[in-house]
Amino acid sequence: MKRKNFALFLVLLLAMSMFLAACGGGGESGGEGNGGESGSGGSDNVLNVTETQDIPSMDSALATDAVSFNTLNNTMEGLYRLGENDEAVEGMAEGEPEVSEDGKTWTFKIRDAKWSNGDPVTAHDFVYAWRKALNPDTAAEYAYIMYDLKNAQAVNAGEMAPEELGVKAIDDKTLEVQLENPVPYFKQLLAFGTFLPQNEKFVKEQGDQFGLEANTTVYNGPFTLSEWKHEDQFVMKKNPDYWDADAVKLDEIHTKIVKDTQTDVNLFETGDADQIKLSSEFVDKYKEHEGFFTVKESSVFFLRMNQEGNEVLQNVDARKAIAKGFDKKGITDVLTNNGSVVADFFVPEEFAEGPDGKDFRETAGTYLETDVEEAKKHWEAAKKALGQDQVTIELLNYDDDLSRKVGEYLKEQLETNLEGLTINIKQQPFKQKLDLETQMNYEMSLAGWGADYLDPMTYLDMYVTGGAHNQQGFSNAEYDKLIQDAKTTLLLEPEKRWDALVQAEKILLEDEAAIAPIYQRSRAYLKNPSLDGVLFHKVGPDTTYKWAEFK
Known part of the structure; x- marks a missing residue:
């Protein structure tokens, strides 16, 4: 493209963006835009955020996308979860694992924890979920991420039975995992969504509806999915049965599905959103705002x-x-x-x-x-x-x-x-x-x-x-x-x-x-200045809300 034409295209694009922002209504509704208090925060301890898309699936064996993995990360918990600087911190695993000299056998102790239906979380929940993800009948796109497990690739190819996978429950609270080769990043890998546990009895009761509605999914993480209005919003509530519930400060997280940034900005300016993503035409306007930051x-x-x-x-x-x-x-x-x-x-x-x-x-x-x-x-x-x-x-x-x-x-x-x-x-x-x-x-x-x-x-x-x-x-x-x-x-x-x-x-x-x-x-983000403790990750899920709070 000739430079002259390219420059003209950019000018027209910017002009169109400004026109759309003006026509959207409410872009200036918060006063001067770069200052003032915004967001709902604090008083009722409810965090309001937005996503551009609905959740495709809450079945950890079938999830493939950022929205699903984000929601799973905040409502479920594997052996580990990601903490600050993407370090693997304890989840369902309690204490350090026992690792064999050759690095191929890892033994984990499962802490006392509950599913949201009251059932205990056990080593069997991990065995079931991992076998399910690798079973070729499941057709899990992310099965390959488990290929470090002994016999995983053969199981996924249908050449071995799922029972031959290198994972077994020694007892309810002891999980043994065997690897094909030592993996230097294995502990962090275990924080990834495909390695989450599943409650076999509950999953089978729900049949093909498992993971498709809030009430056809069971949770063991910091929050539970209490409401899910498809293509509109979903709500996460603090899980009182979570093993580390004292660390969870938020009562609820409301996620509104919003496909355009003008609406996001309107929600922020009227106090109906505490954290939003900004598109290009709003960056210059809000970059001096106290709650502006980039990741x-x-x-x-x-x-x-x-x-x-x-x-x-x-x-x-x-x-x-x-x-x-x-x-x-x-x-x-x-x-x-x-x-x-x-x-x-x-x-x-x-x-x-x-x-x-x-x-x-x-x-x-x-x-x-x-x-x-x-x-x-x-x-x-x-x-x-x-x-x-x-x-x-x-x-x-x-x-x-x-x-x-x-x-x-x-x-x-x-x-x-x-x-x-x-x-x-x-x-x-x-x-x-x-x-x-x-x-x-x-x-x-x-x-x-x-x-x-x-x-x-x-x-x-x-x-x-x-x-x-x-x-x-x-x-x-x-x-x-x-x-x-x-x-x-x-x-x-x-x-x-x-x-x-x-x-x-x-x-x-x-x-x-x-x-x-x-x-x-x-x-580029805009957040309520009193919101603190949201973790942003380079790997796996985008965000963790376990430690988020309003100060």
């Missing part, structure tokens, strides 16, 4: 390009043309305007340190930087190979405010820079979009991925051949071997393992352009 996350947004059944996206030149053919800074500087950074990578910045103490990004390179001239060359080569002058690709997208803007921007950029390309946008509600990706019923998709644990593997093993989250038909034998080696034979050789992960990312991006990275997300 740099590990989430990376990118374009999935489905190679299965799509002749154009099977062509590596076409994929490189798309990946290089749009200005990423237009997104981070204008559309997000919240500290998000351009991503010429998949493993994020300031995330994981290698054995040499350096951040992964210091060791690895950058890939698929914006280069419109290079993109045009790749595009012409692709069209020639395909024998096509005109190409139409459908872009699957979320239906929230920011995603709509990013989708329109990508369409304008790619259609301008790649002659003969037409992008048709298909916006879908969150759950439906995830379902379409799982079914691989799409061509190109705007997607995001956040870390599950503090290691580059949480990004890179997504794209092994046939991986549950591959969801785009990518396959490379050399890539598969590097990932497999990094999970097994190289675990005791950290320098070689790190190098294998660096090489794998290079294959994924520079060689294959399997995905097109766009940006690493930061988020």
